[in-house]
Amino acid sequence: MGLVAQAMPEYPDIPDLTLIKKIGTGSYGDVWLARTVTGVYRAVKVVERARFREERPYQRELEGITHFQRLAANRPRQLALMHVGVNEAEGFFYYIMELADDVHTGTDIDPANYEPLTLxxxxxxxxxxxxxxxxxxxxxxxxxxxxxxxxxxxxxxxxxxxxxxxxxxxxxxxxxxxxxxxxxxxxxxxxxxxxxxxxxxxxxxxxxxxxxxxxxxxxxxxxxxxxxxxxxxxxxxxxxxxxxxxxxxxxxxxxxxxxxxxxxxxxxxxxxxxAGRSIRELQRTRERLRLARRVALVAIIISLVGAGILGIQNHMNLRRLAAAEAEARRKAESDERIARYRADLHRALLSLLEQDTGLTRATLRRQIPPAGEAKDIRGLEWYALWNEAEGDETRVLGKPGDPPLRGMMLSPDRRYLAVRAGTPGRPVSLWDLHSGRRRPIATVSRGIGGFSLDGRRLIVGHPDESSIVEYDLETGETAPPRSVEGSLIPKGRFGEILLTTSIDRAQHTFIHAWDLERNRKLLTWRSEESFGPSGLDNAAISPDRKKLVVSLFHADRPEAPFELQIWETGQPSRILVRRTDFYEADTLEFAPDGSTLFIGGPYCPLLFLDPATGRVRRQLHGHQGSVLDVAVSPDGSRLASAGEDLTIRIWNLSTGRCTETLRGHEAPVRGVEWLDADTLVSISMDGTTRLWKAGARHTRRASPGYWTDFNGDLIYTPDSRHIIVTMHDGRLGEIDALTFEPTGR
The missing domain is CATH 1.10.510.10 (Transferase(Phosphotransferase) domain 1)
Structure with missing residues (x-):
């Protein structure tokens, strides 16, 4: 079926960017020169749905960008991808990239005369x-x-x-x-x-x-x-x-x-x-050796002595060739390591100038030599960038490189945080946020079911997938497994209610709501269609228990696989909303009064949905990638969102504006919760748990235009008050060691 063309505005609306002019045109979209609010020039590709005759090619373009962003966008030799966004109303998606040099002026960009330097x-x-x-x-x-x-x-x-x-x-x-x-x-x-x-x-x-x-x-x-x-x-x-x-x-x-x-x-x-080796000579030598082996095989029939001589000559030639190749490879590997070091430092500086401290440290960390490796090529420029890339967090529990964390639940008194690792067995451990101590709870689990209302017991999914077990946090004793007729839904704990899911022989999806305090089942929901074992994407229940939201996956509908349904849970239950134009829902969260549903996922901004009508009330743009978790502040005035882009963003719920961006994690942030009116806790795939103070922001001191090409190009003055650095044009410059601002000399 063909697509309905939508009239594109002359200058598409891209949040926080000013489009200056087109610098490239293709079959499916245009590339624009753009300027950020901080004055940095970027390239933006706008891909229009109306330029495709069918839906699938458009989705394929979007999937390609998504694959790239998730798997390779943070690699130093790949084109830096800053953000991917979708504008459903005007029928396009876009992605923001680092800008190519100018054909004539290199990195000095003159927008009026800019021409990208391609091969x-x-x-x-x-x-x-x-x-x-x-x-x-x-x-x-x-x-x-x-x-x-x-x-x-x-x-x-x-x-x-x-x-x-x-x-x-x-x-x-x-x-x-x-x-x-x-x-x-x-x-x-x-x-x-x-x-x-x-x-x-x-x-x-x-x-x-x-x-x-x-x-x-x-x-x-x-x-x-x-x-x-x-x-x-x-x-x-x-x-x-x-x-x-x-x-x-x-x-x-x-x-x-x-x-x-x-x-x-x-x-x-x-x-x-x-490195100076001849590829032609290496290939000729290998061919001669292959010929010698064939000759030697024939000579075995003629003479054992002849075969022996050929074998010795062949062996000596192979040894000489191997030694020559080994030496050339050692030199090539040394050059490669230096090239990687330079590329990582360049990438780290770009990340720091973008205020992305987490990505800066993750990039610099690649140059820390493994234990036992004597050679360390890091220079003063590495340490300067490392010290400058201090995150916004007030406390870090664990260390980068620990097992990645994929799930978390906070105790009612806000003292304990249960975390689940993304390693085999899905082990669960418990952080004491007061003392900073961590203790293991379960080496094998099927997820975290939350805490009892009094905070004394932690509920963990039993390995048999249809039961839960309770751990007494004071005595360490484990209660016998209790059946909940299915497996835990991630983040499926809402007050005293726990959500679980199962399927029947006809492949219908079931959701069960349990009152754990009274040990009874409140309701069971059954899907209208057969979805199979991967049919449920996510689910949540409203605080008043009157609405159940379900995100479903249709494996047989690749053109529109995800569907959002909102049900009224009375007897009989009835469907309020059915939307087939949604993507995967990484997080579903009701506002405390149940009036708004917050939805985060890939390809799209953070959505505010009216659960009674399914109408999107507001879209919040800001995260560069998927929104993986959200949490409403205790007073209901702010929303914290955790992103695949390594950041936590805080939004004013009245205005919809992002008031703060917290940086420091070195991998996607999988969970976030408020501890009090100003303190948050988060977990990440980098293996760390971090505490943050909203409003206590770290001031960055990176100075654009100052760069060190390699070891030895940065030195402190004798009084340690200034740093002499080499600039990209070869001149020397002086910056203040305290403020990292140029002195002008």
């Missing part, structure tokens, strides 16, 4: 690129593809115009086409860069990279492959070009079985070439 634009200004520079760019792109592939993703359109330069570093753009590695192969891609069998594989991505190398080195269109320039004999880089051609021939072989199967293998050959 295609670079080749317009110079017909060919020297072989050694091709190798450097190719190695950077191979590293980028290796990161992407190791995250389970495929690019699907590797070509010259999809390579941009950011601060001089080549990066792959057009990330909307990125898909999971299990994506069905299609004809997507660009003729000349896509292999005959189509895109959608690791080998196809590397085929595209080979064509990029061919185009850069020869100046020919990709369709001219494998023809070489007629003037190759007079080129000063002819030796390097012939070596590079060996890699290109392998990457672009018409036979898929003869191509590179991993980006790391192609990177290894590029690094060996960069």
């Amino acid at each position: 295609k634009a670079l080749l317009r200004h110079q017909r060919t690129i020297p072989a050694d520079e091709c190798v450097r760019i190719g190695a950077d792109l191979a590293r980028s593809l290796a990161e992407l592939h190791n995250s389970g993703l495929i690019h699907r359109d590797v070509k010259l115009s999809n390579v941009i330069f950011v601060a001089g570093v080549p990066k792959l753009a057009d990330i909307g086409l990125v898909s999971a590695t299990d994506f069905t192969r299609t004809a997507l891609g660009t003729p000349g860069y896509a292999p005959p069998e189509g895109t959608g594989t690791v080998s196809a991505d590397l085929y595209g990279l080979g064509k990029i190398l061919y185009e850069m080195a020869t100046g020919f269109e990709p369709g001219a492959f494998p023809r070489l320039p007629g003037d190759i004999g007079s080129r000063t880089d002819r030796a390097g070009l012939m070596e590079l051609n060996e890699i290109i021939l392998k990457a672009c072989s018409p036979n898929p079985s003869q191509r590179y199967t991993k980006a790391e293998a192609m990177l290894d050959d590029l690094l060996l070439l960069q």
Whole structure:
């Protein structure tokens, strides 16, 4: 069925951004130059639903961005993705990215004359690129593809115009086409860069990279492959070009079985070439050794002595080859480590300038050498950024790298926090928020069912999936398992009510509401359709017990798989709201008076829904990714939301404005709760539990424009009051060591 076209405004409305001008146009959307409220320039791609004849391609673009954001967006060699948003009313989604350098002025952006620096634009200004520079760019792109592939993703359109330069570093753009590695192969891609069998594989991505190398080195269109320039004999880089051609021939072989199967293998050959080794000589030597082995096999029949001599010669040749390759790889690995260090520091500085302290520390942490490794290449610039990336939290329980935390429940007196790890067995432990001590509760569980109303007992899902057990927090004793006719629903505790779910033989979904204090079942809800074991996405019950909201998943409806239903729980029950235009609901939470339903999930802003009519009253934009949890403050005036973007945001419920953003977690924040009017507690996939004081914000001191290229480029003055640093244009600058502000000298 075709889509109904919606008239797009001349300048789409993107929250907190001013769109300046279009800098690129494609079949499905446009790329804009934009400016943030802090004056930073960004690129924004707006993908319009009306440009698609069918719904599925539009969703595929959105899924590609979602895959990329969840799995690879924080990797240093990938294009930095700041935010993904959806505007359902005007029929488009958008994503905000770091901006490419300018063709003429580099990182100095003049909006009126801005032209993005792509590889295609670079080749317009110079017909060919020297072989050694091709190798450097190719190695950077191979590293980028290796990161992407190791995250389970495929690019699907590797070509010259999809390579941009950011601060001089080549990066792959057009990330909307990125898909999971299990994506069905299609004809997507660009003729000349896509292999005959189509895109959608690791080998196809590397085929595209080979064509990029061919185009850069020869100046020919990709369709001219494998023809070489007629003037190759007079080129000063002819030796390097012939070596590079060996890699290109392998990457672009018409036979898929003869191509590179991993980006790391192609990177290894590029690094060996960069280190001065001859790829052609290595291949000839290997071929001679293969021939020698065949000759030796024939010689066995002729003479045992001859075979022995050939064996010794073969063995010595192999040893020499192995030693030479090992030395070249050691040098290449050293260069690779330095390149990774520089890339991580650049990424950390960008994150710090964006006030993202959690991502800054997570990026810097990658450069902490493992225990037992003697060589530590970190310099003063690493420690300066590390100290500057202090989070907003007032207290950290646990440490980054501990088992990731996926669920939490707070005791009624706000003293204890039960947390569930996302590791096998789903172990549950208990934090004493007063003393900071942690104790294990259950090594195997099926989730947390909350605390008793008096706070003396903790309820945990029993491993048999249909029972719960209660732990006495004072004596440590465990009560016998109690049947609740199903498994626990995440965050399914509402006061004294516990929600569980089960399915029958006909694959209908059931939700059971239990009054644990009186040990009785209050109600049972049954789905109208058969959904199967994965039919229930999420559920919540209103404080007055009169409304039940259910998010359901239709596996047989890929075009609109999620459905939101709100039921009146009286006898008989009746449906109030049915909406099939919803995405996955990561969190469902009623306001204390039951008048509003807060919904958070991927692809969309935080929604305020009228539970009686299903009408969306308000949309809150701000999180860059999914909203994973929400909590209403004790006085009902504020809402805290936990995001996949590593932040906690505090919203004024009267105005809908974000009043504060708390940063410090180094991975997605899975849960948040208020301890009192100004204190919050949160858990994260980084393994930590953190306490926060609303209003007590940390002042950032990062200074844009000051950068250290590598070790030794930053030094304190003798009185320790100032720091002398190298700036990106090569000049020296002075900044105040206390405020991190430039002194102007």
